[in-house]
Amino acid sequence: MATNGGVLPALTARGLEMVTTTPVAIAIAIAVAYLVLHSLTPSIDPREPPLLKPRIPLIGHIIGMMRHQAHYHITLQRSTGKPIATLPMLTGKMYAVWDPYLIAAGLRSKSLSSTPHIIDATPLVAQVSKPTANLLRGPRGNHIVDRIMHHAIPSAFKPASIQRLNATALAELASQLSTLCASSSTTTKTPIPNAWLWLRHLLTDATGKAVYGAHDPFAKNPAVETALWEFEKNLLKLTLNLPAFLVPVGHRARQVLIDALAPYYAARHDAEESASDFVRNRAAELREAGFPDDDVARVEIMLPFAALANTVPLLFWLFGHVFSRPELVRRLRAEVEEGLVVVSGKEQGEEVVVLSMTAAAMEERCPLLMSCYRETLRRTVHQVSTRTALQDTVLTDRAGREYLLKKGSVVQLAIGASHAVEEYWGPDADEFRPERFLGHNSGGRKAEDGDGPGSAKAMRAAFQPFGGGAHLCPGRNFAFAEMMAVMATLLLGYEVEPLEGTEWKLPGFATRSVIDAVTKPAKHGEGFGVRIGRRQGWEGVRWRYEL
Numbered sequence: 001m002a003t004n005g006g007v008l009p010a011l012t013a014r015g016l017e018m019v020t021t022t023p024v025a026i027a028i029a030i031a032v033a034y035l036v037l038h039s040l041t042p043s044i045d046p047r048e049p050p051l052l053k054p055r056i057p058l059i060g061h062i063i064g065m066m067r068h069q070a071h072y073h074i075t076l077q078r079s080t081g082k083p084i085a086t087l088p089m090l091t092g093k094m095y096a097v098w099d100p101y102l103i104a105a106g107l108r109s110k111s112l113s114s115t116p117h118i119i120d121a122t123p124l125v126a127q128v129s130k131p132t133a134n135l136l137r138g139p140r141g142n143h144i145v146d147r148i149m150h151h152a153i154p155s156a157f158k159p160a161s162i163q164r165l166n167a168t169a170l171a172e173l174a175s176q177l178s179t180l181c182a183s184s185s186t187t188t189k190t191p192i193p194n195a196w197l198w199l200r201h202l203l204t205d206a207t208g209k210a211v212y213g214a215h216d217p218f219a220k221n222p223a224v225e226t227a228l229w230e231f232e233k234n235l236l237k238l239t240l241n242l243p244a245f246l247v248p249v250g251h252r253a254r255q256v257l258i259d260a261l262a263p264y265y266a267a268r269h270d271a272e273e274s275a276s277d278f279v280r281n282r283a284a285e286l287r288e289a290g291f292p293d294d295d296v297a298r299v300e301i302m303l304p305f306a307a308l309a310n311t312v313p314l315l316f317w318l319f320g321h322v323f324s325r326p327e328l329v330r331r332l333r334a335e336v337e338e339g340l341v342v343v344s345g346k347e348q349g350e351e352v353v354v355l356s357m358t359a360a361a362m363e364e365r366c367p368l369l370m371s372c373y374r375e376t377l378r379r380t381v382h383q384v385s386t387r388t389a390l391q392d393t394v395l396t397d398r399a400g401r402e403y404l405l406k407k408g409s410v411v412q413l414a415i416g417a418s419h420a421v422e423e424y425w426g427p428d429a430d431e432f433r434p435e436r437f438l439g440h441n442s443g444g445r446k447a448e449d450g451d452g453p454g455s456a457k458a459m460r461a462a463f464q465p466f467g468g469g470a471h472l473c474p475g476r477n478f479a480f481a482e483m484m485a486v487m488a489t490l491l492l493g494y495e496v497e498p499l500e501g502t503e504w505k506l507p508g509f510a511t512r513s514v515i516d517a518v519t520k521p522a523k524h525g526e527g528f529g530v531r532i533g534r535r536q537g538w539e540g541v542r543w544r545y546e547l
């Protein structure tokens with residue numbers, strides 16, 4: 001770096017001097033500049049993925065990544081048609097993996113690790129004390145991260161723990177949805193000016209209670225919910241350690257989160273019965289490693305981010321895609337009514353409806369709703385799983401072709417790009433097609449549909465919304481239960497219309513951050529409002545869920 005930093009300014013200065021003299025000198029300057037740029041391009045072994053030079057030498061891919069983040073991968077894959085590439089970045093390089101088989105192999109590989117990134121980013125994002133930062137960056141750092149990732153998290157998502165998370169969250173959702181338009185007539189609908197903010201709040205309440213228990217810091221102060229999303233929006237900049245005057249909102253939001261979580265961990269509410277194992281196990285592991293309570297709170301600002309940052313936008317898009325299609329709503333309603341209602345009757349003078357929310361019931365009795373759910377995942381999960389190659393690693397594609405990833409290099413497994421590859425999904429890959437996944441789990445269409453674009457086999461290979469291997473999302477069943485409870489209830493008991501007029505217009509996508517997995521709506525969903533009222537025959541119904 002130091003050498004190149006010296007060579008470039010020197011050359012530029014000399015070049016300028018020559019520009020004022022002769023055309024021959026200009027030609028020489030261009031040739032020299034070309035040679036220098038060429039010499040700065042990293043040399044690659046022929047076994048490495050093919051080199052993809054940026055249009056602007058040295059920094060083109062960096063600019064592309066900064067501006068378009070995860071979407072840059074889709075653009076590169078589409079414009080080159082390549083399964084994998086080596087991207088030169090300044091004087092270094094990064095591997096971008098786009099082919100589904102290679103991504104799956106990368107996710108499974110034991111020598112591609114996320115630990116170096118966690119160790120680098122945590123002290124910067126969490127602004128932990130110096131001793132804790134040293135602990136993480138010291139010889140025990142790897143061990144501490146491994147204990148969290150391979151012990152505390154998996155043991156917090158065993159079936160009994162997930163059942164408890166689901167039961168608490170769904171009881172909270174039932175209680176909130178039971179009061180939604182409970183007393184309004186079916187002709188007057190309640191206006192909801194911003195559907196994103198409404199769904200966000202619904203899930204924050206339910207998730208906060210399930211995750212944190214009786215002392216949920218999100219329930220105490222509404223500013224904490226707002227802060228979480230401002231923190232999320234600025235997370236990449238905080239990861240780059242940009243100062244407060246450049247990222248004032250991000251710095252403020254982080255402080256609000258820390259201030260909300262610090263008393264929770266200081267009072268050891270994480271160890272109480274009502275807290276989830278997710279909170280409890282992680283905090284216990286961090287304290288065991290020597291983190292003081294204040295640093296536990298700082299590191300754990302990432303926990304509500306994991307629990308909400310993807311579920312909320314996914315529910316938002318599922319809601320938008322479904323309710324903007326009246327004919328689809330009619331079909332889904334029939335599915336839910338026939339397949340999920342297990343009890344409907346009076347209890348102490350109140351009409352109560354109980355819905356079966358087990359994954360098996362959903363899969364068996366609501367295939368179209370499941371297809372809409374998967375199609376929403378496909379269209380909006382833009383996950384880029386970033387890893388470092390701990391040693392030379394070979395990834396093999398489905399044709400048996402091998403690609404060498406050199407030790408020490410950064411590898412981006414662009415799941416979002418594989419969700420858009422036309423060779424797997426067909427020419428309508430950019431469309432939301434509600435029926436696309438019908439029969440997905442039972443093997444999809446008939447065996448003779450082969451493995452070409454849009455075949456069940458190709459789609460199963462390319463569909464990896466929750467990652468895979470050692471880092472497969474442990475919260476996926478919890479997210480599923482929350483989202484489906486909301487969707488099934490809204491479909492069954494409510495009419496949803498656009499806020500103004502009769503035309504539905506979904507918002508565009510916000511920049512797809514490389515830090516989280518699901519695309520948010522642009523401008524916090526501004527301009528996408530709805531009116532909601534009870535359906536005729538479902539007025540005053542109270543909801544309950546069976547798990």
Ligand code: HEM
Nearest residue numbers: 306307310311314383385465466467471473474475479517
């Ligand atoms: C629709 C919702 C969700 C989506 C699409 C999603 C997606 C993902 C993906 C793609 C990964 C893998 C990251 C990687 O490869 O580096 C991941 C990891 C993770 N997710 Fe989720 N997630 C969702 C909901 C949740 C929820 C609700 C929780 C917690 C309650 C959660 C907790 C985690 C954790 C702790 C990890 C890290 C696991 C590890 O690295 O070992 N996720 N998620």
